[in-house]
Amino acid sequence: MSDAAPVADQIQALRKTIEHHNELYYNQDAPEISDLEYDELMRRLIQLETEYPEYLTPDSPSQRVGGQPLAGFESVRHRVPLLSLANAYSPEELRAFDERVKKALGEAETLRYVAELKIDGLTVALTYQDGQLLRAATRGDGEVGEDVTANVRTIRSIPLRLPKRPLTLGARGEIYIRKADFEALNAGRDPEERFANPRNAAAGSLRQLNPQVTAGRPLDAFFYDILYVESEAPKSQWDGFGLLRECGLTTNPAAKLCADIEEVIDFCRYWEEHRTELPYEIDGIVVKVNSLTDQARLGSTAKAPRSKIAFKFPAEQVETRVLQIAVNVGRTGAVTPLAFLEPVRVAGSTVSRATLHNEDNVRDKDIRVGDRVIIQKAGDVIPEIVRSLPEKRDGSERIFEMPKSCPECGAGLYRESGEAVVRCINSACPAHLREGIIHFASRDAMDIQGLGEAIVIQLIAAGLVRDVADLYRLQVEDLVGLERFGAKSAQNLIEAITASKQNQLSRLIFALGIRHVGEGAARELAAHFGTLENLGQADEAELTAIPMIGPKIAASVVKYFQETHNRELVAKLTALGLNTVEAGQEQETAQVLAGKTVVVTGTLETFSRSEIEELIRKQGGKAAGSVSKNTALLVVGKDPGSKYQKARELGIPILDEAGFKQVLAGAAELPSANPPEHG
Numbered sequence: 001m002s003d004a005a006p007v008a009d010q011i012q013a014l015r016k017t018i019e020h021h022n023e024l025y026y027n028q029d030a031p032e033i034s035d036l037e038y039d040e041l042m043r044r045l046i047q048l049e050t051e052y053p054e055y056l057t058p059d060s061p062s063q064r065v066g067g068q069p070l071a072g073f074e075s076v077r078h079r080v081p082l083l084s085l086a087n088a089y090s091p092e093e094l095r096a097f098d099e100r101v102k103k104a105l106g107e108a109e110t111l112r113y114v115a116e117l118k119i120d121g122l123t124v125a126l127t128y129q130d131g132q133l134l135r136a137a138t139r140g141d142g143e144v145g146e147d148v149t150a151n152v153r154t155i156r157s158i159p160l161r162l163p164k165r166p167l168t169l170g171a172r173g174e175i176y177i178r179k180a181d182f183e184a185l186n187a188g189r190d191p192e193e194r195f196a197n198p199r200n201a202a203a204g205s206l207r208q209l210n211p212q213v214t215a216g217r218p219l220d221a222f223f224y225d226i227l228y229v230e231s232e233a234p235k236s237q238w239d240g241f242g243l244l245r246e247c248g249l250t251t252n253p254a255a256k257l258c259a260d261i262e263e264v265i266d267f268c269r270y271w272e273e274h275r276t277e278l279p280y281e282i283d284g285i286v287v288k289v290n291s292l293t294d295q296a297r298l299g300s301t302a303k304a305p306r307s308k309i310a311f312k313f314p315a316e317q318v319e320t321r322v323l324q325i326a327v328n329v330g331r332t333g334a335v336t337p338l339a340f341l342e343p344v345r346v347a348g349s350t351v352s353r354a355t356l357h358n359e360d361n362v363r364d365k366d367i368r369v370g371d372r373v374i375i376q377k378a379g380d381v382i383p384e385i386v387r388s389l390p391e392k393r394d395g396s397e398r399i400f401e402m403p404k405s406c407p408e409c410g411a412g413l414y415r416e417s418g419e420a421v422v423r424c425i426n427s428a429c430p431a432h433l434r435e436g437i438i439h440f441a442s443r444d445a446m447d448i449q450g451l452g453e454a455i456v457i458q459l460i461a462a463g464l465v466r467d468v469a470d471l472y473r474l475q476v477e478d479l480v481g482l483e484r485f486g487a488k489s490a491q492n493l494i495e496a497i498t499a500s501k502q503n504q505l506s507r508l509i510f511a512l513g514i515r516h517v518g519e520g521a522a523r524e525l526a527a528h529f530g531t532l533e534n535l536g537q538a539d540e541a542e543l544t545a546i547p548m549i550g551p552k553i554a555a556s557v558v559k560y561f562q563e564t565h566n567r568e569l570v571a572k573l574t575a576l577g578l579n580t581v582e583a584g585q586e587q588e589t590a591q592v593l594a595g596k597t598v599v600v601t602g603t604l605e606t607f608s609r610s611e612i613e614e615l616i617r618k619q620g621g622k623a624a625g626s627v628s629k630n631t632a633l634l635v636v637g638k639d640p641g642s643k644y645q646k647a648r649e650l651g652i653p654i655l656d657e658a659g660f661k662q663v664l665a666g667a668a669e670l671p672s673a674n675p676p677e678h679g
């Protein structure tokens with residue numbers, strides 16, 4: 001079994017990568033890679049897990065749906081789990097699906113399929129009680145989603161009360177933004193705040209903590225599944241559309257009832273060719289067994305129903321020419337090559353630039369200035385160069401050389417071993433400063449409206465801002481003299497900057513731009529440490545004990561706070577009156593778990609894992625993933641794991657679920673340490 005280790009490592013690495021992209025896609029609504037690249041990673045993982053089932057674990061991303069619900073929203077447990085869909089990429093895979101269905105159902109003569117457009121938006125589940133809209137939720141992880149009722153109520157096409165009969169039912173649909181509305185929405189935003197594609201725009205608009213923001217966004221919805229209904233249940237997918245329409249819920253007019261899989265395949269082909277004519281984006285066709293009895297008989301895996309499959313369109317590819325390759329210096333000093341292209345239309349928009357990621361990518365794909373290339377755009381996200389066409393060269397093409405020094409400050413560039421990225425590590429580099437401030441002010445960070453790229457460049461050029469703390473020293477008088485600023489706009493910007501002082505701690509942590517610390521990690525860190533000061537004192541062990549924080553993030557946080565100028569910056573920000581305390585941590589007095597680290601093992605009866613972790617946090621404690629000598633308490637459910645043994649060896653206090661509830665309720669004291677067990 002000598003090759004076992006590399007496989008395990010490969011699986012582990014794939015899972016990490018996929019988790020990273022899940023976080024970006026589901027929680028931050030800001031994917032870095034195309035869906036097709038993501039699907040490719042997932043396919044590799046599933047393939048390895050199928051070949052080596054001994055490594056398959058229930059927490060693998062291949063076994064789970066979607067992302068975690070965000071902390072800012074109330075959680076909603078779905079009455080019926082909202083599953084994902086298995087994918088097919090070719091007619092052959094659709095025929096294989098048809099075979100599986102027939103085999104499982106045993107030659108049902110009446111087998112028919114419904115083929116529907118796969119709208120590229122995000123799932124919403126509506127609950128109507130006696131005809132009233134009671135709740136709207138996102139899919140979340142399929143079991144628990146986010147309560148977005150207040151936001152969904154702002155969508156005009158969704159009835160607040162059912163027009164005909166006061167039914168109690170659950171309906172699943174897709175929230176989306178039309179392409180034209182997406183363009184208009186983006187045009188009105190600062191370039192660095194633009195959404196990558198309509199799907200992200202829809203997700204970002206729906207998952208707003210302030211429903212007024214959602215109300216201003218052009219959201220719409222199509223409904224496609226009845227999750228349950230307390231009377232008059234339809235017998236088929238097709239009949240379900242009738243009921244949905246009767247309820248005033250919009251269904252997509254393109255859906256088609258097909259006699260067999262060949263008709264489905266024709267439908268897929270038709271829409272693959274005509275998709276760009278639709279006013280909204282679709283990324284495939286969803287195929288569903290029509291009879292709901294058959295759907296129930298086929299059942300589902302952990303992740304997806306066996307009666308449905310998503311046919312995904314291939315990415316659209318076109319040929320163009322590389323006019324120039326330039327480099328761009330980012331916030332972390334990463335110097336990345338960027339190709340300027342002869343503009344072409346692809347997947348519904350004009351493309352004139354493509355990211356080249358890094359030097360190795362340019363070399364591996366042998367992309368030269370002047371080359372004819374194939375570019376691809378997967379419905380949406382940033383286009384990329386798939387390959388060059390060396391057979392079309394005429395000898396005038398030039399090989400791209402990565403510059404040896406920073407194009408912005410002239411400092412030597414530096415490549416860490418094991419990294420593909422080259423960096424300018426001169427902390428005085430104007431690019432760092434500029435990109436750092438732009439990030440600090442951006443929507444998901446401190447959200448300082450009006451402080452976009454152009455203004456940042458101006459402030460730096462005028463010598464008014466040398467670090468982000470200087471922003472908080474700006475006066476109206478400093479600005480009025482500058483180009484673009486009138487008395488009113490200067491006043492507005494100062495107000496926006498001042499208002500940002502009150503932001504949640506998690507925003508500030510994210511805004512500092514600590515490497516590898518994304519929004520999700522920032523929220524975790526804020527929730528666990530409560531204050532910026534505590535965070536600054538944390539060591540790697542403390543950090544990695546937090547479930548979502550891996551060694552890479554932990555090391556980066558520690559390194560950040562070790563650097564003197566970072567500590568000075570944090571001190572300046574604090575002195576200038578920025579909020580450095582997580583809301584709720586200050587006032588709550590009688591927190592029974594204040595400062596204590598609690599570990600949970602085994603299955604609990606009354607709480608899900610995330611619920612109990614939430615409770616622990618609310619009581620001032622930290623929920624950790626592994627037992628160490630710093631653990632204050634182990635809560636043990638059914639079938640505890642090795643943590644139980646370890647806790648006993650270390651003499652950590654142990655409580656069962658009932659005992660823990662008593663502590664939470666204040667009816668019992670937290671037990672003190674047991675004598676360690678040996679052997």
Ligand SMILES: NC(=O)c1ccc[n+]([C@@H]2O[C@H](COP(=O)([O-])OP(=O)(O)OC[C@H]3O[C@@H](n4cnc5c(N)ncnc54)[C@H](O)[C@@H]3O)[C@@H](O)[C@H]2O)c1
Pocket residue numbers: 021022024025026031032033034035036038039065066083084085087116117118119120121122123139173174224286310
């Ligand atoms: N680019 C990235 O970094 C990244 C990261 C994570 C996920 N993703 C993408 O998300 C996909 C996984 O997400 P998923 O679980 O939502 O699966 P999915 O997108 O493959 O399919 C399920 C979804 O399709 C939608 N849908 C639209 N029209 C529908 C219809 N008529 N009937 C039923 N469903 C319909 C629903 O929202 C449903 O949840 C991946 O395949 C990948 O493409 C991308």
Ligand SMILES: [Zn+2]
Pocket residue numbers: 329406407408409410411424425426429430431
């Ligand atoms: Zn530089």
